[in-house]
Amino acid sequence: MEARSEGELYRLVIIGGGPAGYTAALYAARAGLHPLLLEGDEPGGQLMQTTTVENFPGFPDGVQGPELMQRWREQAQHFGAEIRAETATRIDLSQRPFRIEAGGREIAAETLILAMGASARRLGLEAEKRLTGRGVSTCATCDGFFFRGKRVAVVGGGDSACEEALYLAKLAESVTLIHRRSELRASRILQERVRAEPKININWNAVVEDIYDVAAGKVTGVALRDTVTGERRELSIDGLFVAIGHVPNTALVKGQLELDEHGYIRVKGTGPGATATSIPGVFAAGDVQDPFYRQAVTAAASGCQAAMDVERFLEGSSFHDWGLAGTGSAADAQR
Ligand SMILES: Cc1cc2nc3c(=O)[nH]c(=O)nc-3n(C[C@H](O)[C@H](O)[C@H](O)COP(=O)(O)OP(=O)(O)OC[C@H]3O[C@@H](n4cnc5c(N)ncnc54)[C@H](O)[C@@H]3O)c2cc1C
Structure with missing residues (x-):
């Protein structure tokens, strides 16, 4: 030897x-x-x-x-x-x-x-850390299956976010794409596919400020802030996919x-x-x-x-x- x-x-x-x-x-x-x-x-x-x-x-x-x-x-x-x-x-x-x-x-x-x-790039929220693997994910291919027939959101506006949203649209009841700007950065073809997918709804000019519900140990919604008006609103979802690179x-x-x-x-x-x-x-x-x-x-x-x-x-x-x-x-x- x-x-x-x-x-x-x-x-x-x-x-x-x-x-x-x-x-x-x-x-x-x-x-x-x-x-x-x-x-x-x-x-x-x-x-x-x-x-x-x-x-x-x-x-x-x-x-x-x-x-x-x-x-x-x-x-x-x-x-x-x-x-x-x-x-x-x-x-x-x-x-x-x-x-x-x-x-x-x-x-x-x-x-x-x-x-x-x-x-994976993260949003940097405490709740994100606590709920990763419990409704917060960075991989639709890995975790999309757990959200069949459920409401999910994807954060991001680039190619990966659009790909994740399109993948999830095949499984989930609805997909909300949350993007901080008023237009996507993704390639034109992906943007067209996203816009043509009836299950995907885009929430423009929005950033995630908090994720609920850490105490329950699962995702029930997110708090969003409008980047233009500063207004805060809530969105009920069962899963959050962070696709910001x-x-x-x-x-x-x-x-x-x-x-x-x-x-x-x-x-x-x-x-x-x-x-x-x-x-x-x-x-x-x-x-x-x-x-x-x-x-x-x-x-x-x-x-x-x-x-x-x-x-x-x-x-x-x-x-x-x-x-x-x-x-x-x-x-x-x-x-
Ligand atoms: C939450 C989550 C869920 C996932 N679920 C699935 C799933 O269900 N199915 C699936 O197929 N994939 C899943 N993935 C993706 C999968 O985990 C990755 O594709 C896979 O782990 C990549 O393996 P890797 O060995 O290349 O790197 P990693 O798993 O990233 O491992 C990198 C290693 O390098 C070490 N390292 C880094 N820098 C240094 C250094 N300077 N010195 C010494 N060591 C260092 C780290 O400590 C770590 O041990 C998931 C990923 C995440 C984040």
């Missing part, structure tokens, strides 16, 4: 303890890479903020987000992944091995998987790696090396590189791909030839 590390030199360090990071750790550990995973200040990632997850395959009756993540973490540890509840405070990608500062120490890594996720957690690698205009890490995208970034040996998985799907199962899938890409990279296969390269690697042998 290979040495786990030389001092603090690891063959693979994974940054992020969500679905992408834990899956990468599980695959890399089973492949004998003895990975170190730093899980930061939200061990388990975004699913720790939710209650029932109904769309993760293998759980016909649903599973609680924290339970799923706890079991996922244990599975990675079971195969030998070393998991530390530490946050990377500095990442230096200027040379290999890469250098990571965490817990007051420096760690060197031959390869890196960045899986720091993304954070996501921020990828890429501050530590900004200026070192190629990011897109919204700060997501750019990856190659398809085929072997799909998770490769602009720096050889650095791979990215999950929401940190995915502005579109943002699901646990897609994050998990890219975590698996990243671990297999790392394996091939460490085996020395020519990275740029992967599109043409044949089979027969250890990655294939694991299947």
